[in-house]
Amino acid sequence: MPPQTRRSSFPKVVIERDTESEESSSEDEAVEEEEEQEEANVVVPEETIEAEASELKKKGKTPITITLKKVCKVCKKTGHEAGFRGATYIDCPMKPCFLCKMPGHTTMTCPHRVATEYGIVPAPRKNTTTSLEFVFQRQLQPRLPPIKPAYVIPDQVHCAVIRYHSRRVACLEFHPTNNNILLSGDKKGQLGIWDFGKVHEKTIYGNIHNCILNNMKFNPTNGGSIYAASSDGTISCTDLETGISLSLMNLNPNGWEGPSRWRMLYGLDVNSDKSVVLVADNFGYLYMADMRSNNIISKPTLIHKKGTKVVGLNCNPLQPDLLLSCGNDHFARIWDMRRLEAGSSLYNLEHKRVVSSAYFSPQSGSKILTTSLDNRIRVWDSIFGNLDYPSREIVHSHDFNRYLTAFRAEWDPKDSSESLVVIGRYISENYDGAALHPIDFINISTGQLVAEVMDPNITTISPVNKLHPREDILASGSSRSLFIWRPKKLSNIAQPREEKRILLCGEASKKHTKKHDHNSDDDSDNDIFRGKDKGPKQKKLPLKSSSYSSRKSR
């Protein structure tokens, strides 16, 4: 994508400013520039030192001569500098490229920075056609549309809840039937239920889990309840109306027995055909619970390297016997549910680092999409083809350091061609002086970056993203906040002004959550990104994106 397009105009967002921060933006800029220069000056001019030295001599003191050279903040070596300069990050040339992990160039000059395309490896097709493949092709073929429709990208913030959760968002899920309900789980184990159609209707259930809610999935037979897996070692089944929760499994019945004994649940999926909830823990084991009796069925099965975290489970949408798992042993593995035992996986898909997510394609179930910490999204075009190598590897920045929820490339469930994918970006880009982390839409058939979506008011990284199963809506979780994005054109024409709302919740969110009656005829647009509780973040927001404070150099 050419750099000009990055400077596209941002949607106009009204932000209420406090009187003390009412200074002119030009002044802000001046101050900022000065600060930036200071930051960039790691070198103390030698004249200064000399002047000080001569002064000391006059006073009769022995001068200490210190020669300061340019020191890199990253590798501590001299001769070059690295780190943030304003909103632009300068890579340390001594290290391999931060983006594609290859030596010889920096992120700035990385060829993948412009075209997110990497080593297109065509999947060698199997010559023999199995009977399973034949049936599958027959079922699938009529459903493929002859002409692929253009992608509709939700690229404008429609509404948001700022600081809704008390810790970072870990997972998101749309309601299977109610189009306006978004569920969110956070690091503290809280479950959020937000009706973004009414915006102010939001609930937080805080007593279901007591640490990170890693994954959740609706009960396919009952849209009113949701299963969740948590690092507290339990599976919960929660009734959304009442908030009453039932614990299906507790892997730590004796409580805390040290970190090496504490079991945490990460991956979760529901197999409706078999009426089973599947979960996986941080020691490599898979567990199953019957959805009708809520009883644990079968013994735990070792499905990944012993002692490693299994972060993702996914059941094939068409083949109830196929299961996909991924984890910290650098593998995604395909299993036959009828033959689940340690080492009996059908295929092992190798990765260079941790696999944060692995999903079958949502409609045909014949493609596989994985996200790995080696900054690559991998695609297998057909589970019936050769699975030895991925069909494509797409370089994309999602290798995070710490403190963030793992990035997961998510399918667009509406895309019948099964090629549109959304994923948040870790690395920042300088957009009119602001360091922003876009949310990327990628065509996984070509590796092309279809769209990069961002808002000048969202300065935090958005690792959690989910596309709506029926509407052109993107939900994203960024730190403790949730955002609903809609296509720009649609939101300009079809939506009445008062519907655009951004709420600030803060710590006091629990007080006025459910059935918070808000008069929608009031100061409409003023609510956007403002926050009545005057959160510190909102205070700092300047009006113009050009004067937007760049990220601090560290």
Add this chain to the structure above:
DNA sequence: AAAGAATGAGACC
């Protein structure tokens, strides 16, 4: 405003 903390993978021994 600067410092601290929370916290996870990987390398190395």
Add this chain to the structure above:
DNA sequence: TGGTCTCCCTTCTT
């Protein structure tokens, strides 16, 4: 296998 160090393009609180 387990302890320890390093990474140091986060985010929030004090």
